[in-house]
Amino acid sequence: MKSTGMVRKIDELGRIVMPAEIRQTLGLEVRDAMEIFIDGERVILQKYQPSCIFCTNADDLIDFGGKRICPECLAKLKKLN
Numbered sequence: 001m002k003s004t005g006m007v008r009k010i011d012e013l014g015r016i017v018m019p020a021e022i023r024q025t026l027g028l029e030v031r032d033a034m035e036i037f038i039d040g041e042r043v044i045l046q047k048y049q050p051s052c053i054f055c056t057n058a059d060d061l062i063d064f065g066g067k068r069i070c071p072e073c074l075a076k077l078k079k080l081n
Contacts, residue, residue: 018045 008016018028026047028034033048051058052070061068069077 004019004022006019006022008019010016022028028047035046035048037044037046049058050061050068052061052073053067054073055070057070057072060071062071062074064074064077
């Protein structure tokens with residue numbers, strides 16, 4: 001893990017401001033969704049990547065009734081009919 005040397009405090013609403021340099025480096029834009037993970041004592045932020053609701057595959061997703069489904073799971077659903 002690489003240290004940036006940047007330190008930020010949590011405000012009274014629990015927010016932390018991510019420095020512009022980090023957002024630019026990671027290609028994060030205003031309103032990008034972030035996923036939050038806990039690893040022991042660590043909090044990890046990662047840009048949210050939508051995935052299939054059934055198998056977590058993130059490639060070639062199809063919108064199906066407002067849900068994201070990969071082609072393989074969609075094919076399996078079609079076989080159920």
